[in-house]
Amino acid sequence: MSDAAQGPARVPALAIEAVSHAFGARRALDGVSLTVPAGCFVALLGPNGAGKTTLFSLATRLYATREGRVRIFGHDLSRAPSAALAELGVVFQSRTLDLDLSVRQNLAYHGALHGMAGREVKARIAELLALVGLADRIDDKVRTLSGGQSRRVEIARALIHRPRLLLLDEATVGLDLPSRSAIVEIVRRLVAEEGLAVLWATHIFDEVRADDLIYVLDKGRIIAHGTAREVTGAHLRPAEERAPDGPTAALEAAFRAMTAARAEDAA
Numbered sequence: 001m002s003d004a005a006q007g008p009a010r011v012p013a014l015a016i017e018a019v020s021h022a023f024g025a026r027r028a029l030d031g032v033s034l035t036v037p038a039g040c041f042v043a044l045l046g047p048n049g050a051g052k053t054t055l056f057s058l059a060t061r062l063y064a065t066r067e068g069r070v071r072i073f074g075h076d077l078s079r080a081p082s083a084a085l086a087e088l089g090v091v092f093q094s095r096t097l098d099l100d101l102s103v104r105q106n107l108a109y110h111g112a113l114h115g116m117a118g119r120e121v122k123a124r125i126a127e128l129l130a131l132v133g134l135a136d137r138i139d140d141k142v143r144t145l146s147g148g149q150s151r152r153v154e155i156a157r158a159l160i161h162r163p164r165l166l167l168l169d170e171a172t173v174g175l176d177l178p179s180r181s182a183i184v185e186i187v188r189r190l191v192a193e194e195g196l197a198v199l200w201a202t203h204i205f206d207e208v209r210a211d212d213l214i215y216v217l218d219k220g221r222i223i224a225h226g227t228a229r230e231v232t233g234a235h236l237r238p239a240e241e242r243a244p245d246g247p248t249a250a251l252e253a254a255f256r257a258m259t260a261a262r263a264e265d266a267a
């Protein structure tokens with residue numbers, strides 16, 4: 001029996017197993033394994049150059065997986081790419097909306113690419129724009145939107161075909177605090193209310209909550225995983241863990257300690 005046939009409760013939304021990737025002699029990912037359970041928010045934390053975007057490029061089949069395996073709701077991305085990709089929505093790090101088209105046109109184009117019928121696309125656009133709080137901007141050109149608003153349109157676009165897994169690569173980078181909070185809030189609501197599974201790549205610690213599952217990626221390797229609370233506890237002495245600045249500062253301190261220890265080992 002294939003993994004996809006075992007029933008939704010047991011099959012993870014995303015299962016990355018022992019994936020490696022090299023650009024020439026540079027090994028960007030080295031035996032990375034990571035699981036996003038169905039209906040869960042998982043954060044992928046890593047500094048610049050850790051390999052987050054490379055991992056996303058493999059999980060979206062932008063790059064072929066040569067070493068290891070990627071499965072989306074049990075569908076092997078190499079062997080059954082259509083079934084796997086039908087379950088997947090992606091918000092890439094760089095902006096990809098057409099600035100001279102309206103919000104509606106950008107979304108409708110994407111719906112057509114997924115083979116959705118016109119009436120279905122129209123209803124889905126209305127539903128999604130209400131969800132991201134942009135119903136009143138439907139006929140405005142994307143050029144007239146703020147950075148945070150365009151990001152929200154990109155989230156709506158990624159969800160147009162009703163995927164059950166959403167990958168976001170540093171979706172809040174370059175945004176001010178209120179815009180960042182609004183986006184994190186929308187994504188967390190989708191997880192809580194719609195049962196969406198999310199892999200949220202970031203290097204911003206205050207976007208992670210103590211109960212979130214996190215994976216810490218550094219120089220192409222997963223160096224810690226568990227809940228943020230567990231990872232913080234495992235890598236900090238108790239006095240630091242009780243830092244007055246709270247869990248964000250504790251997580252950041254734990255992260256610095258882990259990556260610094262690896263840098264010393266490598267020296």
Ligand SMILES: Nc1ncnc2c1ncn2[C@@H]1O[C@H](COP(=O)(O)OP(=O)(O)OP(=O)(O)O)[C@@H](O)[C@H]1O
Nearest residue numbers: 023026027028046047048049050051052053054055
């Ligand atoms: N197309 C490429 N050609 C050569 N090397 C690359 C390429 N893309 C990434 N790399 C290298 O692979 C490593 C991982 O890069 P990647 O972009 O995946 O990291 P990242 O965690 O997404 O970083 P950032 O947060 O800065 O986007 C880096 O050393 C980078 O220089």
